[in-house]
Amino acid sequence: MAKLKDIRNRIKSVKSIQKVTQAMKMVAAAKMRRAQERMEEARPYADRLSGVIYNLLPDVERELLDLLDVREVKRVGYVVVSSDRGMAGSFNTNILKKAQNEIDAIGKKIVDVFCIGKKARDHFKRRDYTIIESHTDFWNELSFGHAIKMGDVIISHFTNKYVDEIHVVYNEFINVASQKIQSDILLPLVFDEEADQITGRLYEPNKEDIIKSLIPRHLNIQMWKYLLESYASEQAARMVAMENATDNANDMIKNLTLQFNKARQAAITTEMLEIVSGAEALKK
Amino acid sequence: MSTFQLEIVTPTKILDEGYIEHVRCPGLDGYFGIMANHRGAIIAIGIGEIKVTQNGKDHYLATSGGFIEISKAKVELLLETYERADTIDIQRAESAMQRAKERKQAKDIDIARNKASLLRAVNRLKVSRR
Numbered sequence: 334m335a336k337l338k339d340i341r342n343r344i345k346s347v348k349s350i351q352k353v354t355q356a357m358k359m360v361a362a363a364k365m366r367r368a369q370e371r372m373e374e375a376r377p378y379a380d381r382l383s384g385v386i387y388n389l390l391p392d393v394e395r396e397l398l399d400l401l402d403v404r405e406v407k408r409v410g411y412v413v414v415s416s417d418r419g420m421a422g423s424f425n426t427n428i429l430k431k432a433q434n435e436i437d438a439i440g441k442k443i444v445d446v447f448c449i450g451k452k453a454r455d456h457f458k459r460r461d462y463t464i465i466e467s468h469t470d471f472w473n474e475l476s477f478g479h480a481i482k483m484g485d486v487i488i489s490h491f492t493n494k495y496v497d498e499i500h501v502v503y504n505e506f507i508n509v510a511s512q513k514i515q516s517d518i519l520l521p522l523v524f525d526e527e528a529d530q531i532t533g534r535l536y537e538p539n540k541e542d543i544i545k546s547l548i549p550r551h552l553n554i555q556m557w558k559y560l561l562e563s564y565a566s567e568q569a570a571r572m573v574a575m576e577n578a579t580d581n582a583n584d585m586i587k588n589l590t591l592q593f594n595k596a597r598q599a600a601i602t603t604e605m606l607e608i609v610s611g612a613e614a615l616k617k
Numbered sequence: 618m619s620t621f622q623l624e625i626v627t628p629t630k631i632l633d634e635g636y637i638e639h640v641r642c643p644g645l646d647g648y649f650g651i652m653a654n655h656r657g658a659i660i661a662i663g664i665g666e667i668k669v670t671q672n673g674k675d676h677y678l679a680t681s682g683g684f685i686e687i688s689k690a691k692v693e694l695l696l697e698t699y700e701r702a703d704t705i706d707i708q709r710a711e712s713a714m715q716r717a718k719e720r721k722q723a724k725d726i727d728i729a730r731n732k733a734s735l736l737r738a739v740n741r742l743k744v745s746r747r
Contacts, residue, residue, distance in 0.1 A: 371629065374629055374630055377631055378626045477628050477698075534658055535656055535659070536658065536659055537644060537645075537658060543659060543661050553628075554628055557628055
């Protein structure tokens with residue numbers, strides 16, 4: 334009879350796990366929706382900003398701004414955007430693998446890493462990479478201020494000429510079912526030079542100063558975009574992972590219930606057999 | 618008075634102000650005003666207050682900078698942040714001002730950044746009194 338009880342306990346524990354995964358799925362879905370909304374909200378600002386920059390850039394001397402400075406690449410900065418928590422399928426594994434591959438291809442010794450999210454920090458710390466800064470425990474109250482703060486450090490690392498290029502590895506949110514790992518070059522800024530020129534516009538105080546004040550803002554919004562994309566992707570990945578977990582739990586419960594019923598049936602059969610054969614023996 | 622459409626775009630939200638008569642912005646070299654049928658322009662905006670006149674009434678916004686894009690169809694203010702005068706958290710602004718003032722004494726700080734945060738705090742306090 335011990336077997337029956339074991340199965341019953343297992344069903345109970347699987348059911349409670351299922352409750353947890355179900356709840357996590359719902360939470361992730363809500364958070365993802367919110368992140369998606371914020372991405373939509375940020376887009377117009379980012380578009381207008383880069384529109385103006387594209388428009389002005391051909392008229393401006395690149396040497397004017399250190400953020401446009403294309404130098405010979407001797408040292409590279411890598412920004413890796415991961416999450417703080419796991420339980421999101423292969424979300425972190427994939428991004429870390431990709432980042433590590435790219436960094437190793439350049440050479441571990443000449444790469445400075447900026448870790449965003451606990452998972453990236455832990456991963457690169459354990460493997461002895463040069464970590465300049467890590468940002469953790471902010472995802473829950475993610476705001477534009479975080480983007481500015483991170484951006485400032487990363488940008489000044491570039492303008493102080495510690496590194497000659499900054500790459501960003503992050504998850505791009507495509508839809509709920511798919512996230513794409515992207516590796517972008519954040520700095521130095523390169524723009525396609527072909528933009529539709531709007532002529533006869535007034536620039537105040539002058540084109541150079543406008544570019545100077547716009548480019549840092551552009552970088553901030555890029556940073557913000559990376560954070561939002563990654564956050565939405567994380568929640569989507571978690572949602573899908575938890576959905577699968579819930580489905581698996583369902584299958585397990587089904588199988589276990591079947592087993593339980595079979596075992597119960599077997600027990601009843603043996604019991605009846607015993608009674609019948611006992612009665613049979615008495616008759617003789 | 619002829620009116621024009623004003624939209625305020627920030628990284629976190631878009632606000633359609635509707636049709637207004639006049640907007641006064643803090644340019645890098647001083648305040649300037651925009652009225653309907655302005656020539657197309659892009660003008661950088663610094664820390665300061667924005668005054669919007671709609672139906673003869675004024676309201677004020679504090680901003681930390683951005684730029685204004687003027688086209689035939691409408692005028693767009695692209696601001697990093699803005700706060701309406703009546704939603705400014707005075708206590709927060711005051712403590713930010715205090716902090717910035719204290720940091721002034723300290724050495725090895727980013728002077729430009731501290732100055733900017735002091736300016737922002739003072740500006741928010743000024744606008745909140747409107």
